[in-house]
Amino acid sequence: MAHRLRLYNIFPILHVLGMIIAVFGLSMLLPLAVSEFSLDSAQRAYDEAVLITLASGVLLWLAGRYWKRELKARDGILLVVLTWTLTPLFAALPLLLYFPQMTFTDAYFETMSGLTTTGATVLSGLDKLPTSINLWRAQLHWLGGLGVIVLVVAVLPLLGVGGRQMYKAETPGPMKDDKLTPRMAETAKGLWQVYILLTLLCITLYWLFGMTLADAVIHAFSVMGLGGFSSHDASFGYFHSLPLELITEMFALLAGLNFAMHFMALRGRSFRPYREDPEIRWFFAYVLGSCLLLGVLLWAQGVYHDFPSALRDASFSVISMATTLGLSTADFGQWPYYSGLWLLFLCSFSTSAGSTGGGIKMLRAVLLYKQVYRELLRLIHPHAQIPIRLGEQVVPNKVIYAVLAFFFVYVASIVSLSFLLSFTGLDVLTAFSAIVACINNTGPGLGQVGPSTTYAVLSDFQTWVCTFAMLLGRLELFTLLVVLTPAFWRR
Numbered sequence: 001m002a003h004r005l006r007l008y009n010i011f012p013i014l015h016v017l018g019m020i021i022a023v024f025g026l027s028m029l030l031p032l033a034v035s036e037f038s039l040d041s042a043q044r045a046y047d048e049a050v051l052i053t054l055a056s057g058v059l060l061w062l063a064g065r066y067w068k069r070e071l072k073a074r075d076g077i078l079l080v081v082l083t084w085t086l087t088p089l090f091a092a093l094p095l096l097l098y099f100p101q102m103t104f105t106d107a108y109f110e111t112m113s114g115l116t117t118t119g120a121t122v123l124s125g126l127d128k129l130p131t132s133i134n135l136w137r138a139q140l141h142w143l144g145g146l147g148v149i150v151l152v153v154a155v156l157p158l159l160g161v162g163g164r165q166m167y168k169a170e171t172p173g174p175m176k177d178d179k180l181t182p183r184m185a186e187t188a189k190g191l192w193q194v195y196i197l198l199t200l201l202c203i204t205l206y207w208l209f210g211m212t213l214a215d216a217v218i219h220a221f222s223v224m225g226l227g228g229f230s231s232h233d234a235s236f237g238y239f240h241s242l243p244l245e246l247i248t249e250m251f252a253l254l255a256g257l258n259f260a261m262h263f264m265a266l267r268g269r270s271f272r273p274y275r276e277d278p279e280i281r282w283f284f285a286y287v288l289g290s291c292l293l294l295g296v297l298l299w300a301q302g303v304y305h306d307f308p309s310a311l312r313d314a315s316f317s318v319i320s321m322a323t324t325l326g327l328s329t330a331d332f333g334q335w336p337y338y339s340g341l342w343l344l345f346l347c348s349f350s351t352s353a354g355s356t357g358g359g360i361k362m363l364r365a366v367l368l369y370k371q372v373y374r375e376l377l378r379l380i381h382p383h384a385q386i387p388i389r390l391g392e393q394v395v396p397n398k399v400i401y402a403v404l405a406f407f408f409v410y411v412a413s414i415v416s417l418s419f420l421l422s423f424t425g426l427d428v429l430t431a432f433s434a435i436v437a438c439i440n441n442t443g444p445g446l447g448q449v450g451p452s453t454t455y456a457v458l459s460d461f462q463t464w465v466c467t468f469a470m471l472l473g474r475l476e477l478f479t480l481l482v483v484l485t486p487a488f489w490r491r
Contacts, residue, residue, distance in 0.1 A: 015064030022057030031136040040130035045097035088112040114140025116474035119228020119326035119443030122456040134231040138218040141227030145356035228326025228443035237329040256323035258354035291315040322346040324358040326443030333450030347442040358441030439473035
């Protein structure tokens with residue numbers, strides 16, 4: 001009976017899910033218009049994909065319209081999981097219809113990689129693809145990045161795994177509310193405005209400094225979503241332009257920061273939110289410090305003959321990987337062994353909470369560091385009361401415990417999925433780096449999945465493991481795992 005009641009409770013979710021899928025179908029109109037304008041060969045694929053997606057969304061909306069009610073916490077979690085699982089299915093339709101030889105596994109992997117802003121690809125020959133196909137791939141990054149912001153604002157506070165503390169009290173909107181509210185929608189709207197404004201500015205600068213309009217839009221979508229899809233097989237190295245690289249680095253850093261902080265700075269016309277943010281100093285210290293250190297090491301070891309060239313490629317690679325952007329100008333897989341591992345380490349924690357980046361986020365990393373330091377102090381002063389602070393706020397112990405649990409699950413997921421890939425015959429370096437790159441939504445790994453190769457070398461089973469890792473990382477682990485527990489489905 002309890003399971004039957006839970007089944008009936010799914011219908012109000014279907015009502016909202018149907019609207020989301022229908023709106024997602026409308027988003028295909030942009031690449032469809034580009035296809036019609038350029039008279040490429042993908043027009044029919046988009047025509048059919050739009051019709052199928054819209055029809056499916058309307059049917060789901062009709063199925064749940066008589067069960068419409070306000071969503072509760074459990075409903076919100078299930079809605080997020082269903083949305084991020086089903087939208088890649090519909091996003092894959094243009095690829096499946098345009099590439100008749102493409103398997104469903106590869107198409108779903110490609111679109112899951114797009115929407116989770118991972119940027120791992122199975123496609124090659126990107127320079128010869130229709131502009132509309134490359135635009136659709138990059139547009140998935142942009143939509144996924146937007147979705148990540150909504151996920152953090154609206155859903156993570158419901159989980160009690162440190163998500164609520166990812167924003168200060170000054171964050172626009174009631175972050176402590178236990179359900180979705182109109183004010184929460186206002187919060188998301190404000191963040192979207194900042195996101196769109198930065199995207200338009202990035203497109204403009206790319207175009208002014210030499211990109212075609214199509215390339216400018218594609219790469220701006222990719223950068224603001226912190227994905228890694230490009231319209232060229234050589235990735236960003238295709239352009240060989242220092243100004244374009246600097247623009248990319250600047251916007252990748254902006255996208256790697258908390259968008260609520262951008263919103264408050266713009267609204268108040270003040271840099272105060274940046275000065276008071278507890279993550280920003282750590283973020284820039286690790287990222288910019290790594291740029292300088294790696295540049296010096298590459299130059300000192302003779303990988304580059306002059307320091308400016310070493311610093312240029314090192315900086316782009318560090319910023320791209322640390323922010324989980326994943327675009328590349330050089331094959332860091334050919335650099336000394338430690339450099340690739342350091343880049344993978346950076347992508348695991350560097351980005352800020354509330355950004356479009358992946359990984360465990362800098363805020364959790366800072367809390368983990370402070371907890372370790374507190375334990376060291378307790379060895380010296382066993383009876384001392386040592387609070388952990390973020391700025392002026394004291395962090396409750398329950399938040400620390402939640403972050404520790406999150407980190408344990410994060411490490412356990414990487415280890416278990418890496419072993420799973422290794423058992424299928426992949427070498428350890430490829431298996432480990434593929435999982436780290438996918439669960440942190442970064443894209444390029446090392447070995448057979450390095451920046452100069454694609455994930456097409458993987459078998460179908462290996463591809464599905466990486467697909468699961470991307471979804472697991474994008475939904476902050478617990479959002480997905482809680483739905484897989486029997487307790488979630490009990491009344």
